[in-house]
Amino acid sequence: xxMNVNRTIQLEKCFLKDAxxxxxLAGTGxxxxxxxxxxxxxxxxxxKGSEVYFAVCEGIDLGYVLVTNPFELTVWNIVYLSDxxxxxxxxxxxxxxxxxxxxxxxxxxxxxxxxxxxxxxxRMDHKLYRADVYYSKQRKRQERGxxxxxxxxxxxxxxxxxxxxxxxVFFSPELDDRQVAFISWxxxxxxxxxxNRRDKIESIEFVRGHIAEYDVFIRKAAxxxxxxxxxxxxxxxxxxxxxxxxxxxxxKARQELARYLHHAHEPEIEYDFPHGTPFQQSVWxxxxxxxxxxxxxxxxxxxxxxxxxxxxxxxxxxxxxxxSVNPLxxxxxxxxxxxxxxxxxxxxxxxxxxxxxxxMELWKVGLED
Numbered sequence: 001x002x003m004n005v006n007r008t009i010q011l012e013k014c015f016l017k018d019a020x021x022x023x024x025l026a027g028t029g030x031x032x033x034x035x036x037x038x039x040x041x042x043x044x045x046x047x048k049g050s051e052v053y054f055a056v057c058e059g060i061d062l063g064y065v066l067v068t069n070p071f072e073l074t075v076w077n078i079v080y081l082s083d084x085x086x087x088x089x090x091x092x093x094x095x096x097x098x099x100x101x102x103x104x105x106x107x108x109x110x111x112x113x114x115x116x117x118x119x120x121x122x123r124m125d126h127k128l129y130r131a132d133v134y135y136s137k138q139r140k141r142q143e144r145g146x147x148x149x150x151x152x153x154x155x156x157x158x159x160x161x162x163x164x165x166x167x168x169v170f171f172s173p174e175l176d177d178r179q180v181a182f183i184s185w186x187x188x189x190x191x192x193x194x195x196n197r198r199d200k201i202e203s204i205e206f207v208r209g210h211i212a213e214y215d216v217f218i219r220k221a222a223x224x225x226x227x228x229x230x231x232x233x234x235x236x237x238x239x240x241x242x243x244x245x246x247x248x249x250x251x252k253a254r255q256e257l258a259r260y261l262h263h264a265h266e267p268e269i270e271y272d273f274p275h276g277t278p279f280q281q282s283v284w285x286x287x288x289x290x291x292x293x294x295x296x297x298x299x300x301x302x303x304x305x306x307x308x309x310x311x312x313x314x315x316x317x318x319x320x321x322x323x324s325v326n327p328l329x330x331x332x333x334x335x336x337x338x339x340x341x342x343x344x345x346x347x348x349x350x351x352x353x354x355x356x357x358x359x360m361e362l363w364k365v366g367l368e369d
Contacts, residue, residue, distance in 0.1 A: 009062060011120045014052035016042055022052065025064050025082060055085050055117065065117055075129040077121065083136045085113050110135055110166060118170035129172055129220050134165045173224040178202065180221045181250040183257060184239050187353050189227065190257060190330075191218055198247040201271040203327040206349035208234050260330065264364035266292045267331060274327045279305070283322040290336045293361045297340050298323075320346045330357070 014022055019039040027033065045052060049072070053065045063085025068078045114133040122128055173180070177196040182189040188208025195202040211219050211228045222228050229235055242251060249270065256267040274284065286304045290296055302315035323334040324346060335354045339345045347354035 009055045009057050009116055009120070011053040011065060011117065011124070012056050014042065014054055014064065018042075018054075021054070021061065022064065025054070025061055055081075055113075067121065074127050077128060077131050079114075079117065079121065079131050079133045081113060081117060081133060081135040085117075085135075111168060114168045115170060115175065119175045122170075122172040122175055123177075126216055129223070131170045131172075133168045133170065135168075136165060171220075171224050173221045176217070178217070179247055179250060180218070181242065181246065181254060182207065182222070182225055182227060182240050183254060184237060185261065187350070187356070188234055188236055189222075191221070192250060192253045192257070193217070194247055194249055195272050199249055199270070201249060201253060201269055201328070201331065203274075204329055204331065206329070206353055208236070210234070257330070261360065262364075264292060264361050269331060271328055271331050274332075276322070276325070279318065280322040280325070283319055284326060284332050287323070287326070287332050287334055287337065290333060292333075295336050295338050295358070297338055298346075299340055301337060316340070324348050333357075336361075 016039050019035050019042060022042065023033070023035065023038045027038070042052060045066070048068075049070075050066060050068045053067065055062045055065055063082040065082070065085070066080040068080070069076070070078060114135060118131040118133060121131055177198070178194050179198055180191050180193045182191055187206060189206075191205045191207045192201055193203045193205070194200065205214065205218060207214060207218060207222060207227075211222055211232050211234055214222075219228075222234065225238075225240055227235055227238055227240075242254065253267075253269050256265075256269050259265040260267045273281070276284070282305050283301060286301055298316040298319045299312070301319045302312040303309065305319070306312040306315055319337075323337055326332050326334045326348070329335065329347075329349055335347055335349075335357045337346075344351050344354050344358070
């Protein structure tokens with residue numbers, strides 16, 4: 001059965017009603033059992049907190065995946081892959097854009113299967129951080145013509161195999177569609193996050209203090225990069241070198257933000273304009289027009305969004321609320337907006353960062369590199 005290399009697998013949850021479908025994949029090598037018996041096996045697995053998924057490519061079942069959580073940890077799963085999953089994986093699964101194809105040694109079909117299954121599990125559960133994936137060495141022995149290879153057997157609990165296993169470990173930050181670069185600076189880290197296509201920047205966050213204050217994506221990436229201590233506090237002053245397969249947009253972002261911070265050059269980085277209400281987007285668009293080294297007040301912005309002075313007078317607070325949820329600070333420079341009395345207020349990253357950026361721009365703007 002030939003398949004194009006650009007097709008990838010999808011995972012579909014196996015329910016009790018799918019017992020016959022499951023038997024067709026899991027029953028090989030087992031003594032014949034009724035559909036009811038296989039339904040009981042699925043129920044027993046579910047009672048133990050395990051889940052079964054079908055690995056499917058274009059409507060064809062390639063194999064199945066057993067996901068267990070023996071320690072009841074929401075961030076960690078142990079995953080078993082059925083041996084049948086590998087027969088079509090080299091053709092059915094492409095190497096995604098996480099840099100695997102750039103490595104010195106090409107990944108094996110086993111590794112491709114384990115990697116792609118892990119990627120799908122991470123997509124389905126955003127809390128999941130680590131997946132330990134096990135799969136049988138049986139097929140490898142048979143390919144080598146090893147007569148000592150054991151016959152596939154059926155376990156009541158695992159429904160997979162009892163032979164020797166291979167083991168691979170994957171972490172969600174390395175397989176996530178979005179990628180993040182942590183840039184060290186005087187206030188912890190500037191976290192620059194790509195979109196799912198990895199061709200534009202989606203958001204920027206200032207990361208410092210306790211990691212619990214940030215969303216799960218940032219938390220996992222910070223832990224993965226060794227930026228968090230045992231108490232959950234962000235460890236400052238760690239300079240992370242870019243990886244060999246870092247997306248081009250993150251390489252450019254590092255360069256442009258360095259130019260901005262050192263020489264007050266307006267960063268030129270492609271980004272996805274944020275989603276928001278029409279009012280929020282109108283505020284953000286006006287903020288992008290504020291020149292480097294300049295400032296406007298919330299009232300100034302309100303007048304730009306609503307030319308009617310009477311109506312604009314009631315919008316200053318709403319302008320501030322729109323700026324507080326700006327996901328792209330620096331690129332959409334909301335730090336250049338200040339209070340009517342010239343007070344530095346209303347910056348999600350912290351007033352000290354707002355003051356620093358404004359002072360840096362005012363002193364360095366126009367200076368040569």
